[in-house]
Structure formats: C-alpha cells, structure tokens
Amino acid sequence: xxxxxxxxxxxxGYGAEQGFDVLAEGARLAAADPQIxxxxxxxxxxxxxxxxxxxEVIDTTEWITNDEDPVQAVRAKKGASVVxxxxxxxxxxxxxxxxxxxxxxxxxxxxxxxxxxxxxxxPALAVQLPAPRKTVLFLDVGANVNVxxxxxxxxxxxxxxxxxxxxxxxxxxxxxxxxxxESGKGREEVVEANxxxxxxxxxxxxxxxxxxxxxxxxxxxxxxxxxxxxVTLKVxxxxxxxxxxxxxxxxxxxxxxxxxGLLLKPALGGLRRDFHPDTTGGAILLGLRGIAVVGHGSAGxxxxxxxxxxxxxxxxxxxxxxxxxxxxxxGASRSALAGAS
Amino acid sequence: xxxxxxxxxxxxGYGAEQGFDVLAEGARLAAADPQIxxxxxxxxxxxxxxxxxxxEVIDTTEWITNDEDPVQAVRAKKGASVVxxxxxxxxxxxxxxxxxxxxxxxxxxxxxxxxxxxxxxxPALAVQLPAPRKTVLFLDVGANVNVxxxxxxxxxxxxxxxxxxxxxxxxxxxxxxxxxxESGKGREEVVEANxxxxxxxxxxxxxxxxxxxxxxxxxxxxxxxxxxxxVTLKVxxxxxxxxxxxxxxxxxxxxxxxxxGLLLKPALGGLRRDFHPDTTGGAILLGLRGIAVVGHGSAGxxxxxxxxxxxxxxxxxxxxxxxxxxxxxxGASRSALAGAS
Numbered sequence: 001x002x003x004x005x006x007x008x009x010x011x012x013g014y015g016a017e018q019g020f021d022v023l024a025e026g027a028r029l030a031a032a033d034p035q036i037x038x039x040x041x042x043x044x045x046x047x048x049x050x051x052x053x054x055x056e057v058i059d060t061t062e063w064i065t066n067d068e069d070p071v072q073a074v075r076a077k078k079g080a081s082v083v084x085x086x087x088x089x090x091x092x093x094x095x096x097x098x099x100x101x102x103x104x105x106x107x108x109x110x111x112x113x114x115x116x117x118x119x120x121x122x123p124a125l126a127v128q129l130p131a132p133r134k135t136v137l138f139l140d141v142g143a144n145v146n147v148x149x150x151x152x153x154x155x156x157x158x159x160x161x162x163x164x165x166x167x168x169x170x171x172x173x174x175x176x177x178x179x180x181x182e183s184g185k186g187r188e189e190v191v192e193a194n195x196x197x198x199x200x201x202x203x204x205x206x207x208x209x210x211x212x213x214x215x216x217x218x219x220x221x222x223x224x225x226x227x228x229x230x231v232t233l234k235v236x237x238x239x240x241x242x243x244x245x246x247x248x249x250x251x252x253x254x255x256x257x258x259x260x261g262l263l264l265k266p267a268l269g270g271l272r273r274d275f276h277p278d279t280t281g282g283a284i285l286l287g288l289r290g291i292a293v294v295g296h297g298s299a300g301x302x303x304x305x306x307x308x309x310x311x312x313x314x315x316x317x318x319x320x321x322x323x324x325x326x327x328x329x330x331g332a333s334r335s336a337l338a339g340a341s
Numbered sequence: 342x343x344x345x346x347x348x349x350x351x352x353x354g355y356g357a358e359q360g361f362d363v364l365a366e367g368a369r370l371a372a373a374d375p376q377i378x379x380x381x382x383x384x385x386x387x388x389x390x391x392x393x394x395x396x397e398v399i400d401t402t403e404w405i406t407n408d409e410d411p412v413q414a415v416r417a418k419k420g421a422s423v424v425x426x427x428x429x430x431x432x433x434x435x436x437x438x439x440x441x442x443x444x445x446x447x448x449x450x451x452x453x454x455x456x457x458x459x460x461x462x463x464p465a466l467a468v469q470l471p472a473p474r475k476t477v478l479f480l481d482v483g484a485n486v487n488v489x490x491x492x493x494x495x496x497x498x499x500x501x502x503x504x505x506x507x508x509x510x511x512x513x514x515x516x517x518x519x520x521x522x523e524s525g526k527g528r529e530e531v532v533e534a535n536x537x538x539x540x541x542x543x544x545x546x547x548x549x550x551x552x553x554x555x556x557x558x559x560x561x562x563x564x565x566x567x568x569x570x571x572v573t574l575k576v577x578x579x580x581x582x583x584x585x586x587x588x589x590x591x592x593x594x595x596x597x598x599x600x601x602g603l604l605l606k607p608a609l610g611g612l613r614r615d616f617h618p619d620t621t622g623g624a625i626l627l628g629l630r631g632i633a634v635v636g637h638g639s640a641g642x643x644x645x646x647x648x649x650x651x652x653x654x655x656x657x658x659x660x661x662x663x664x665x666x667x668x669x670x671x672g673a674s675r676s677a678l679a680g681a682s
Contacts, residue, residue: 131583142520145528179483179571187486187568211575215583227528228569230520234552235573239580242472242556247588250608260604267591267598 005037005054007312010085010094013042014063015101016304017297020046023100026304031055036312039094041081060084063101066297070104074112082106086113089290095315096291098307103283103294107143110285110292117324122147123287124155125226125294126162127233131217137163137172138214138222141229141283149192152176152223153200156193158286159221160203161323166314167220175209175219177228183208193223202329281310286323291315346378346395348653351426351435354383355404356442357645358638361387364441367645372396377653380435382422401425404442407638411445415453423447427454430631436656437632439648444624444635448484451626451633458665463488464628465496466567466635467503468574472558478504478513479555479563482570482624490533493517493564494541497534499627500562501544502664507655508561516550516560518569524549534564543670622651627664632656 009030016023024047027038031054040049044059062079064070074083082101086109088094097114099106103125111123126139137159144151156174163172176194178186183194185208197205206219214222214232224232251261281303282295291314295307314320350371357364365388368379372395381390385400403420405411415424423442427450429435438455440447444466452464467480478500485492497515504513517535519527524535526549538546547560555563555573565573592602622644623636632655636648655661 145520177572179486179568211572211577212579212582214576215579224572227520228572231518231552231565231569231573232576235555235576236552236580238553238556239577240584241553243581243584247605247609251605253608256604257608260601260606260608263597263601264592264605265601267594267601268588 004034006035007096007315008037008039008094009308009311009315010088010097011038011040011042011308012063012082012085012097012099012101012106013040013047013057013060014081015099015297016295016299017100018300020048022299022301023047023304024049025301026100026299027055027308028052029301029305030308030312033309033312035316036308038308039085039088041084041088058084058088064105064109066102068102068105070102070108073105074108080105080109082109083113086110086290086292089292090114096293096311098282098293098295098304098311100282100295100297100299100304100307102297103142106292106294107285110288110290114288114290114292117287117289117320117327119327120154120158120287122151122154123285124151124158125229125283126159126286127283128167128281129214129233129236131215134217134220135167136214136217136222137167137220138224138229138233139286140224140226141233142226143285144226146227147189147225149189149196152189152193152225153196154287155223156197156200156203156205156221157327158323159223161326162284162286162319163220164326165317165319165322169220171204172220173204173206174221174223175206175213177214177222177224177232178208178210180210181208189225202326281306281308284310284314289320291319345375347376348437348656349378349380349435350649350652350656351429351438352379352381352383352649353404353423353426353438353440353442353447354381354388354398354401355422356440356638357636357640358441359641361389363640363642364388364645365390366642367441367640368396368649369393370642370646371649371653374650374653376657377649379649380426380429382425382429399425399429405446405450407443409443409446411443411449414446415449421446421450423450424454427451427631427633430633431455437634437652439623439634439636439652441623441636441638441640441645441648443638444483447633447635448626451629451631455629455631455633458628458630458661458668460668461495461499461628463492463495464626465492465499466570466624467500467627468624469508469622470555470574470577472556475558475561476508477555477558477563478508478561479565479570479574480627481565481567482574483567484626485567487568488530488566490530490537493530493534493566494537495628496564497538497541497544497546497562498668499664500564502667503625503627503660504561505667506658506660506663510561512545513561514545514547515562515564516547516554518555518563518565518573519549519551521551522549530566543667622647622649625651625655630661632660 041060124140125143285292293311382401465481466484626633634652
C-alpha cells in the first residue's frame with residue numbers, strides 16, 4: 001500500500017451480486033481519489049486489480065455465503081474474506097471495513113473482530129435515508145430484532161454522534177419511532193426509552209416520531225428496533241421502486257405522455273439519484289471500535305465506490321473516536337448506558 | 342330511514358377534520374346510491390342534512406375528541422356520537438359503523454358495542470394498500486401494539502376471510518411480515534406464527550414476506566403486529582407524499598420540465614388516484630360481530646363517501662357472517678384459535 005494514501009480501507013472482495021468485475025471497477029473508482037487506499041481480500045486473478053494505483057490485493061479464496069449461519073461461519077472460517085478484512089482493521093493495517101456481501105456475516109465478523117466501544121451493549125446498523133430536502137440517519141435497520149429500552153437509548157447516542165461527526169449536523173435532533181406523538185404511545189420498551197432519552201444529558205431528543213416523519217425528515221436521526229427498522233427500510237425502498245415503475249408505465253401509455261416524460265426526465269434526475277440505493281454507499285455498523293460499512297449486495301460499481309468512500313470518510317473524521325468521546329461527554333455511559341448493564 | 346334502501350350505515354357525524362360541511366357532503370355523495378341509507382349521529386343544525394333523501398340525522402351533541410383516553414371516554418360518554426353509532430349497529434338499526442374521527446375511540450366504541458366474533462381474541466385494523474397492480478390487504482395497522490403468535494395467526498384468517506368475501510379474491514395468499522424469507526427470521530412470536538400458519542388448514546399461507554413485498558404486492562394479505570403495521574402504513578403514505586412533492590418541484594424547476602409535467606399529468610391521474618388516502622375509504626376493524634370502518638380524519642367528502650360505501654359493501658356481502666364461517670371452516674377455531682386461549 002503506497003504510504004501516500006491518507007486512509008486505507010479493507011474491502012471484502014466477495015459478495016457483490018453483480019460479480020468480481022463490478023467490484024473491481026468500484027474499487028478502481030474509489031481509489032481514483034488520491035486520499036483513499038484499498039486492501040482487497042478476494043481472488044487475485046478474477047479481480048484483475050494488480051498494479052492499480054492505490055489498490056493492494058490480498059489473494060483470498062475462502063468466503064461466507066448468504067446461505068450460511070453468519071455467526072457459525074465467521075467463527076469457523078478464519079480465512080474467509082470478510083473475516084480477514086475485519087482482522088485487517090483490528091490490526092490497524094486498514095482503518096475501516098467494507099463488504100458488499102451478507103449483512104449478517106459482515107456484522108458478525110465486525111463484532112467479533114473489532115469489539116464494542118466501552119458502554120455499548122448492542123451495535124446497531126444505520127442507513128442514511130434519502131429525503132427530498134435532507135438525509136435522515138435511521139437505525140437500527142436489522143442488527144437487533146429484539147431490544148430493551150436502554151438499547152434504544154444507546155442507538156440514539158450512537159446515531160447522534162455519527163450524525164455530528166460524519167454528516168456534519170451541528171446538533172442532531174433525535175426522534176424515537178413509534179405509533180403516536182404522545183410520550184405514552186408504543187410498546188413498553190419504547191415508552192421507557194422515551195423517558196430515559198427525555199432525561200438524558202448531551203442529546204437533542206425531539207420526542208416520539210411517527211412513520212410519516214421519516215420521509216418528511218422532521219428530525220436528523222430516527223431510532224427504532226432492528227425489526228421495525230428493517231421492515232421500514234425495505235418498504236421505503238420498495239415504495240420508491242413501485243412509484244418509479246408506475247411513472248415509467250404512465251410515460252409509456254401514450255405518445256403525449258412519452259413526450260412529457262422525456263421533457264421532465266432531466267429535472268427528475270436528482271430525485272432518481274437521491275433514491276438510488278447506490279447513492280448513500282450502504283449501512284454503517286455503529287458502536288464498534290472500528291468502522292464497518294455494509295454495501296447493498298446488488299450495488300453497481302458506483303455503489304461499491306460510494307461504500308468505500310463512506311468508510312474512508314468515517315475514518316478521516318475519526319468517527320469512532322468522536323463517537324466514544326460523545327458517549328462519554330453526553331453522560332450516556334454514566335446514566336443510560338451504565339444503567340442498562 | 343326509507344325502507345327502500347338496502348343497507349343502512351351509522352355515520353359518526355363528528356371527527357371529520359375538514360368540518361361538518363365536508364362530512365355532510367360526503368354523506369350526500371354516498372346516499373346518492375339508492376342502495377345506501379345513512380343514519381348520521383351529529384349536530385342537526387350544523388350538518389344541514391334534513392330532508393336529504395336516504396339520510397336521517399339523529400341529533401347528537403356529545404362527542405369524543407382525539408385528546409381523550411379512548412377507552413375511558415367510550416365508557417363514560419354513552420351519548421357520544423361514535424358510541425351511539427356503534428349502539429345503532431348492535432341494535433341492528435344500522436348494518437355497519439363509519440367514523441372519520443379518532444381511531445382509538447372508534448375501535449373502543451366498536452369493540453365494546455359490537456363484541457368479538459367467536460374465537461377471536463384481538464380484533465385487528467386492516468387497510469387496503471394501493472399498489473400499482475392490485476390491492477394488498479394489510480393488518481394490523483394499529484389495534485394491537487403487542488401481539489402473541491396466535492394473534493398473528495388470527496389476523497391471517499381475518500384478512501383472508503375479508504379478502505375473499507369483500508375484495509373478491511378467490512384464494513387469497515397470506516404473507517407474514519418479517520426481516521427475511523426464511524422461516525426462522527424475526528421475533529419469537531413471528532417465528533412461531535410462521536410455524537402455526539404453515540400447519541393451519543384452510544389458509545393459503547405464502548410464508549414470510551419482507552417490507553419490499555408490500556409495495557410489490559407479491560401476496561394478497563400481509564399480516565403483522567399493530568406497531569410495525571402502523572409505522573409501515575405511515576411510512577408508505579409519507580413516502581408517496583414526499584415523492585409526489587419532489588415530482589411537482591421538478592416539474593416547476595424549468596419551463597421544459599413544466600411542459601413535460603403537463604403532458605404527463607393525465608397519464609399519472611390513475612396513479613395519483615390510487616395513492617390518494619381518500620380512495621380506499623379507510624381502515625376496517627376485523628374480528629367483530631359488525632363492520633366498523635375508520636375513515637382518514639383528514640378525508641375529503643369523497644373520502645367520507647368511500648368510507649360509507651366500503652361499510653355498505655361489507656354489509657351487503659355479509660362480511661361478518663362469511664368471516665365467521667371461514668374461521669369455522671378453516672379450522673382456525675379448532676386449532677390455531679382455540680389453542681391460543
């Protein structure tokens with residue numbers, strides 16, 4: 001790895017559904033930034049990345065498939081690409097981990113390989129949701145199917161820290177997702193989390209938010225459990241796809257509409273880019289002593305590149321160190337976090 | 342009430358956010374159908390419906406606001422409009438209840454006033470979700486924030502029965518909403534519900550579905566708990582609003598785009614109608630010995646009329662009787678339902 005590159009990212013070379021060529025092209029795009037170096041753990045010959053400036057391939061022939069139990073596979077396969085990439089970050093040869101592959105395997109490899117920040121019980125998976133005016137950070141989208149109140153509180157602090165450190169939001173406002181604005185609305189753990197967050201120092205808690213507040217972007221960070229978050233994320237992605245498909249169908253329905261579609265298309269470009277899954281780079285696992293980004297399995301080269309860029313940016317701004325500091329300063333480790341152990 | 346009207350609907354005259362004029366106009370629109378009679382429980386003078394063919398006003402001056410605890414308010418206020426309307430259905434003067442007002446108060450009034458079908462532990466709130474190709478029946482969207490596996494199974498039977506009886510789907514396919522297709526994915530109660538539904542006779546269980554399957558309409562009925570369902574519904578409504586707003590903004594961004602928007606608009610009309618909350622008429626409370634439809638509080642006159650028409654249609658096809666029969670025939674009361682008591 002050339003020492004001239006400011007940040008080195010460990011990239012899992014397996015798991016891109018569109019194949020090695022697309023993954024390699026994504027790595028090339030990201031490494032075109034002279035600040036970003038990449039160590040790719042994958043099949044040297046298939047990747048064809050030898051000699052590319054800023055890229056080093058660590059020839060790897062073992063990987064974890066979507067069909068395997070993630071935890072068992074990570075424990076059993078020390079040579080698997082995602083496990084090696086996580087070990088690379090733990091050994092500080094790379095500053096962040098990126099995998100386009102199985103979310104479960106990446107979470108397991110990162111959790112075992114990178115360890116949790118002090119006071120954090122449950123790492124959470126966060127995504128930047130496209131909204132017309134601004135990005136909303138949404139977590140947990142799948143790491144924790146069951147949560148207790150204190151976990152939701154931790155997600156609030158983790159999300160606020162990431163929003164401030166990486167997304168540059170000065171005082172991120174955190175909302176708690178539930179079925180009504182009033183503080184008593186929702187499941188028991190949500191009602192309790194509302195109480196804890198209302199009393200917690202160091203966080204701008206905006207109270208309960210409802211489903212409609214996510215696309216309306218009324219807050220900067222939305223906190224929920226990994227079941228609701230995963231369902232919600234996939235509903236939003238699917239709704240955008242369905243509506244885009246319906247608009248395309250409308251534009252094909254008659255010649256006048258087709259002409260209208262052509263005229264409107266350039267102005268819709270920004271919207272299409274905003275809602276494309278490749279745009280935000282992927283989900284970020286928060287709460288560990290290292291950055292891990294899980295790309296969309298179906299990502300194209302630009303999506304892979306954006307995942308690498310997101311991981312590099314997290315490392316550049318020391319997202320982990322600043323998250324740890326905010327957790328301490330915010331009193332999260334004293335009250336809400338410590339109270340949860 | 343003229344005896345010539347085939348179906349009589351009890352309409353809560355309070356709770357329409359757009360006021361009495363809009364509610365009255367909605368009642369007029371619905372009563373233009375010579376099959377539908379309406380008994381309106383509301384303020385006679387403000388409604389101005391006296392003498393309208395097919396409409397009878399029962400002068401009512403008490404109502405339940407959104408700020409009150411629904412259960413307490415329904416118990417305390419026997420004269421409240423929604424309580425009277427539910428009592429009208431229980432006394433068989435009306436065949437179905439419609440309220441555009443508080444969902445909580447309507448559910449409470451219906452549950453106390455109409456009682457549950459035999460074997461049903463938890464009534465569920467269902468909505469018809471607009472999808473480009475077909476309607477998906479989605480429940481529970483807010484009646485039960487916490488559920489057990491058996492409740493999810495019941496929701497499956499209630500949804501399938503409604504889909505067959507009212508929506509005319511021959512063999513409705515029922516999906517269970519969770520975080521992965523595999524049967525072991527999701528919370529404990531979801532995994533158990535998957536097992537029970539897989540073994541249940543009399544239902545076309547399609548297995549687990551994910552968030553993206555709702556807008557993609559891969560099944561006819563999607564079952565979930567009232568927390569996830571409420572959040573999901575509001576996210577979908579909000580996403581449609583946000584995308585529509587972004588398209589309007591794009592069409593205003595320059596003259597060519599504006600021309601394109603005008604040309605495309607007629608073809609998009611169907612899509613706009615599909616996604617308008619007024620179109621489907623509202624949420625239906627399933628599992629009771631009577632029909633209750635909760636309209637959108639923000640519904641316009643057409644939305645109110647559609648809620649009344651939906652309730653009338655449910656009564657015409659004897660949705661309650663057919664649901665009870667399907668629950669019995671399907672063996673739900675023998676196995677899944679009885680096992681849950």
